[in-house]
Amino acid sequence: MHGEALVTSRRDLLSLIGAMAGSAAMYHAMTSLGFASESPYKGPIRLDGDPKGASVLVLGAGLAxxxxxxxxRKAGYKVEILEYNGRAGGRNWTLRGGDSFTELGGFGQTCEFESGLYVNPGPWRIPYHHRALLDYCKRFNVALEPFIQLNHNAFLHASRAFGGAPQRIRSVKADFQGQIAELLAKVAMQSRLDAAVTKEDQELLLQALRSWGALDRDYGYNANLISAEFRGYARDPGGGIGAEGAPGKPVGLSDILRSRLWRYLQSFAHYNFQTTMFQPVGGMDMIGKAFARELGGPIRFNARVTQIKQDDRGVTVNYVDAARPGEQRQASADWCVCTIPLSVLSQLPLDVSAKMKSAIDAVPYAASVKIGLQFKRRFWEEDEAIYGGISYTDLPIRQIAYPNSGFNRTGKGVLLGAYLYNGANAFEFTAMPPAERVARAVEFGAAIHPQYKEEFENGVAVAWHRVPFTLGCSGDWSEEARAAHYDDLCQIDGRIVLAGEHASQLPAWQEGAILSALDAVVRLHERVVRT
Incomplete structure (x- = not known):
């Protein structure tokens, strides 16, 4: 290797260390690239000025x-909501025992979970920096509890590495980090950084690498009690005679690199998944239910929009009642806030400008599948000491997520047996009948947890492209489409303004839906007051 290949700038070196450590450096790098930013929410909005008795028709009773x-309504408008489903919340949805739904193709499912158990087929976690959503939860008394994104004792699994045996996250993370630290320490000690880093910084760097990488006095990463404090023990320390802990043998760097397990470590460093994360106590739909309670009466359920018309005097919406589908109905108002997903809206007759229509048509929706599985017992806790968190695999199910409540109890349990998001596997599972999705999730999951087949009882599988009220998981903007169409999508078009996660810079997040709605009503109110 040429000497100049080892020379790096101080900034690049420290950025590498920061990224490897999963520190705030990752956040700053992502922010500079436009992938993450602090929520701009600063508190409840104020809509000052007289709306003069204006009415607004809101399409969709999701969070937006x-x-x-x-x-x-708080600002004095007459408000009515038309909602496709017989419940509020939209994708803010929780499935419990007794719940039934039918997807496209006529496949019906009834959840058979035991009382008190549930799965969230849509959103399932709330980042600490989603300030608007957290504020509404506080105002509406929605109790929250921790969502465990990183559990060091959960698994990373590569089907073609380590004989197919899953590896503990703590071991892979510590071994990868330790051996990278050892390599950097060797470079520093060989004075290869003289041109890029001062002598003082090299000494500090070596101290940092020893601490961060669990290195020994000779800056090596080895099987000893130092590394065991990070990666875990082959035999844990105990009490009494012969209770010493025994260190385990680290996995070689080459083995980790070839296994590709390192790619899952970004799931914990990513800004949107950093601790602390939250979930509502009892299911994500506790938020949707709280919003609906605050609203009271203005939601017309089972109202399926068929056409949206506007002129210079107002907006008229045609819809059908799900109980009487042959009977056309109408609702009218001075203005309209439309939160219908673009995957559905693009198929409706709609009076908007060519620019807005092009924007609506420009956004495909991501494919996603979630599968909830009920087991006879919480074997992941009893057998493997996994309390909450997520295991990752290269098998088609991609993720297994463990419940973040009800810890250390006897009885049945429900885990998320698959979470597929975009990619070929998501489309493949979407094409399967629900029963086959569940069966495949059990089959693949047994590679990580051999107890699956004996302990499995029942399951439910939601494929979002087959869900009639969304026809997809979330807006899947490309960079080119966002540059060409995003502003046109968000502009007030005559008397119609769009809102929802698709009209935000936080697609697929509830925070994006709420911030989009707040921005839309502020601009709409300004126009009403002016006119």
């Missing part, structure tokens, strides 16, 4: 629609 309705 209910946010818009609440704020507009």
């Amino acid at each position: 629609g209910m946010t818009a309705a609440l704020e507009l």
Whole structure:
């Protein structure tokens, strides 16, 4: 290797260390690239000025629609919501025992989970920096509890590495980090950094690498009690005679690199998944239910929009009642906030400008599948000491997520047996009948947890492209489409303004839906007051 290949700038070196450590350096790098930013929410909005008795029709009772309705009604508007489903919340949805739903193709499912158990087929976690959503939860008394994104004792699994045996996250993380630290220490000690880093910084760097990488006095990463404090023990320390802990043998760097397990470590460093994360106590739909309670009466359920018309006097929406599908109905208002997913909206007759129509048509929706599985017992806790968190695999199911509540109890348990997001596997599972999705999740999951087949009882599988009210998981903007169409999508078009996660810079997040709605109603109110 040529000497100049080892010379790096101080900034690059420290950025590498920061990224490897999963520290704030990762956040700053992502922010500079436009992938993450602090929520701009600063507190409840104020809509000052007289709306002069204006009325607003809100399409959709998801979080965006209910946010818009609440704020507009508080400002003095007459508000009505038309909602496709027989419940509020939209993708803010929780499935419990007895719940039934039918997806496209006529496949019906009834959840058979035991009382008190549930799965969230849509959003399932709330980052600490989603300030708007957290504020509404506080205002509406929605109790929250921790969502465990990183559990060091959960598994990383590569089907073609380590004989197919899953590896503990703590071991892979510590071994990868330790051996990278050893390599950097060798470079520093060979004075290869003289041109890039001062002598003092090299000494500090070596101290940092020894601490961060669990290196020994000779800056090596080896099987000893130092590394065991990070990666875990082959035999844990105990009490009494012969209770010494025994260190385990680290996995070689080459083995980790070839296994590709290192790619899952970014799941814990990514800004959107850093601790602390939250979930509502009892299911994500506790938020949607709280919004609906605050609203009270203005939601018309089972109202399936078929056409949206506007002129210079107002907006008229045609819809059908799900109980009487042959009977066309109408609702009218001075203005309209439309939160219908673009995957559905693009198929409706709609009076908007060519620019907005092009924007609506420009956004495909991501494919996603979630599968909840009920087991006779919480074997992941009893047998493997996994309490919450997520295991990752290269098998088609991609993730297994463990419940973040009810710890250390006897009885049945439900885990998320698969979470597929975009990619070929998501489309493949979407094409399967629900029963086959569940069966495949059990089959693949047994490679990580051999107890699956004996302990499995029942399951439920939601494939979002087959869910009639969304036809997809979330807006899947490309960089080119966002540059060409995003502003046109968000502009007030005559008397119609769009809102939802698709009209935000936080697609697929509830925070994006809420911030989009707040921005839309502020601009709409300004126009109403002016006119």
